[in-house]
Amino acid sequence: MMRLFISEWQRLWKRKSTWLMFAAIPLIVYAAGSYFQKANEQTSSALPQYSVFGNFSILSFEEMLMTVFNFMVIILAALIVTDEYRSGQLRMVMLRAYTFSKLFWAKGAVLTGLLFLFTCFYFVCSYVAGFFMFPHAERFPLFYRSEMVDMWGGLVYNLAFYGLGFLSLLAFVCVMLLISVAGHTTTTTIGVGLGFYLFSLMYPYVCSYFQPLFGNEVYMKIFFSSIPMIQWQGIVFMLAEQPRYVGWIVGVLCFYLFVFGGAAYVLFTRKDRWI
Amino acid sequence: MQPILQVQQITKKVRSRTLVKDVSFDIQKGDICGLLGPNGAGKTTLIRMLTGLIAPTSGDIFVSGMHMQKERQNALVKLGAIVESPVFFPYLTGRGNLRNLVRLQPNLSKKEQIEQVEETLHIVGLTSRADDRVGTYSLGMKQRLGIAQALLGKPDFIILDEPANGLDPMGMRELRELVMELHKRHGITFLISSHLLDEIQKMCDHLVLLKEGELIWKGQTQELAGEGGNLEDAFVEMMVR
Numbered sequence: 212m213m214r215l216f217i218s219e220w221q222r223l224w225k226r227k228s229t230w231l232m233f234a235a236i237p238l239i240v241y242a243a244g245s246y247f248q249k250a251n252e253q254t255s256s257a258l259p260q261y262s263v264f265g266n267f268s269i270l271s272f273e274e275m276l277m278t279v280f281n282f283m284v285i286i287l288a289a290l291i292v293t294d295e296y297r298s299g300q301l302r303m304v305m306l307r308a309y310t311f312s313k314l315f316w317a318k319g320a321v322l323t324g325l326l327f328l329f330t331c332f333y334f335v336c337s338y339v340a341g342f343f344m345f346p347h348a349e350r351f352p353l354f355y356r357s358e359m360v361d362m363w364g365g366l367v368y369n370l371a372f373y374g375l376g377f378l379s380l381l382a383f384v385c386v387m388l389l390i391s392v393a394g395h396t397t398t399t400t401i402g403v404g405l406g407f408y409l410f411s412l413m414y415p416y417v418c419s420y421f422q423p424l425f426g427n428e429v430y431m432k433i434f435f436s437s438i439p440m441i442q443w444q445g446i447v448f449m450l451a452e453q454p455r456y457v458g459w460i461v462g463v464l465c466f467y468l469f470v471f472g473g474a475a476y477v478l479f480t481r482k483d484r485w486i
Numbered sequence: 487m488q489p490i491l492q493v494q495q496i497t498k499k500v501r502s503r504t505l506v507k508d509v510s511f512d513i514q515k516g517d518i519c520g521l522l523g524p525n526g527a528g529k530t531t532l533i534r535m536l537t538g539l540i541a542p543t544s545g546d547i548f549v550s551g552m553h554m555q556k557e558r559q560n561a562l563v564k565l566g567a568i569v570e571s572p573v574f575f576p577y578l579t580g581r582g583n584l585r586n587l588v589r590l591q592p593n594l595s596k597k598e599q600i601e602q603v604e605e606t607l608h609i610v611g612l613t614s615r616a617d618d619r620v621g622t623y624s625l626g627m628k629q630r631l632g633i634a635q636a637l638l639g640k641p642d643f644i645i646l647d648e649p650a651n652g653l654d655p656m657g658m659r660e661l662r663e664l665v666m667e668l669h670k671r672h673g674i675t676f677l678i679s680s681h682l683l684d685e686i687q688k689m690c691d692h693l694v695l696l697k698e699g700e701l702i703w704k705g706q707t708q709e710l711a712g713e714g715g716n717l718e719d720a721f722v723e724m725m726v727r
Contacts, residue, residue: 218589225577299573303583303635306537306569307590308562483540 215309215317219291223321228290232283236329239279240336243271244344256348259356263348265365267341268334269372275333276376277442283329284383285404287322292391293400299486311480319472322384330377334369355451368450375446382464383438385472392479411437431456436463488551490515490643490675491536496545498531498699505531508545509701511694513677515642518669520690520707521679524725528699529679530570533647536677537567550642563592566641568649572632574620580631581607581616584638591639602638610634610664626657633664643675644668650685658682662689687717695724702727 223229247262247270254261262270295301304314350359353368360368387404394400415434422430435445435456441463448455489512498506506528513519523529534540536547538558547554552561574583584603588594594602607613610630615623623631629649636644646665650658662685668674680686686693686707693710695703703710703724710724711717 214589214592218586221589222575222578222586225575225582227577295575299570300575302539302569302573303587304590305539306562306565306567307587307639308559308592309590310559483534485534485540 212309212313212317215304215313216320218304219317219321220324223291223325226290228286229325232286232329233332236332237336237340239275240271240333240340243274243337244340247271248344251345256346257352259352259354261351262341262345263351264341264345265348265351265360265362266353266369267345268337268369271337271340272333272373272376273443273446276379277439280326280329280376280380281383281408281439281442284322284326284380284387285401285408287325288384288387288391288404289394289397289400291322292318292388293394294397296392296486297395297397302484302486305484305486311484312476315476315479319384319388322388323381326380326384327377330373330380334373353450354447355453357452371450372446375449376442378464379438379442379446382467382471385468385475386438388475389471389478392475408439411439415440432459435460438464438467487515489513489548490517490550491677492546492548493532493536494546494548496532496535496542496547498528498535498540499543504699506535506542506696506699509696509699510545511701511704513643513675513692515675516669516673517692518665518676518678518690519692519694520686521677521694521696522681522683522686522721523679523696524681526698527696529696530647531699532696533567533569533645533677533679536645537565537569538562539569563639564642565645566636566639566643567645567647568629568632568636569645569647571648571651572628572635574628574631574635576619576621579617579619580612580623580627580634583620583631584634587635588638602640606634606637609637609668611660624657625652626654626660629653629657629661630664633661633668637668640672641674643677646676646678648680649678650680650682658685665689683717683721687711695721697725 244267247267251262350361351365352359386407390403390407391400394403415437418430418433434440441460445456445460449457449460491513493509493511496506496509497504509532521529535542538554541555549561549565554561575586578586581603584606588599588603607616610633612627612630612634615627620631649661653661665676666689669676678686678690690707693705693707694701710720712720
């Protein structure tokens, strides 16, 4: 299994697209920094939206998680799974003495490992950018918390935020694994992946028109059944002074992990491979 | 002696279509067996089942005594194959592709992996072009590299699906000589599917004929070709029967 993982991992780093994504991270962080510098001009420094060295890491990650990171998952799933599978490249690996189950786990592990690396790199880059681009406030406010935190408290909060953000990415990875195993071309995988993403962005807003019918509690549960909405608002709710919807959000993420991940596994290991 | 390949009453149905119907044959160790049939006869479908890429609807396949569906992982240890045209990772060199794949061979140290790749490149005559990207290779070179990847792990049995497809006469000759050399020197058993009768006649001592998914003949090449030695006439006669 380890040999399979190393072989997949090695191949991944021979792709230019992997290096391009990796190289893009500092630029994305810088772009986010420039945006938040401008936003600071019109924001009160007493608000948690005001960027300082200690909170820039999560303010920028929150934005990039639901856009750039999700797009990375879509592209990587299309390249690592659909492209290799449907072009016949993976056939050479499938003809080796490994079960399809092991190959599936290796693919999943490689995708997860790469995203973990990207997330860690983003964390480091955003701290470096925050150091040079934003004021060094000794204490700063956080969302839905009455007490301000110092740098150390902020770091712990940031790590928890990144951890939950990474968990939400894993849920999206499972969705994309299913789409990429079922997709016959990379275009299909990217198209359906983007479609799923846009649908996840839109249906909470469409449902907001019917909020008076559902009631607030049901509406919030619908809102937090969407991965991008969990990434945008849900994580902050979970890390609030009085955490809200924690059980619901964890349940939703587990649903995506097990239902979509399980379906992708069954499809990959059981279906005939006409490649 | 136990056959290296046992195919027992294999049938493959996809929805209402029967692609392969009740096919049974054996291949003994040391044979070079040709799998002949016109386009659409079910050769590649059968090979996909022999390599475990697809599961038969019914029937059993044993490679070196191991059941392909139940013990696929073990059955593949001493089996090499090219299924359809060999497709490589285009962003890797020839050597890079082999090094990436040789990692998947169990119980090989790093040194042994490198040695095996170099030995395999030497056998197929690709050492001088090994550091070029696969995208720059001719079809003949890709076929050789395909054989090279099939040779990793030193298999006892190699399945080649239409290996001569698209090759020019020189390429076909080189491929034939390579197969004969591997058979002679390393004692490798081959199953080669093709519809190029002349090539098959020159290489194979045994034949299995498929038509519309059914096995219509199996035996020694000489037996089918007859005294005149014309396999083409015998094959056409079989197909129009």
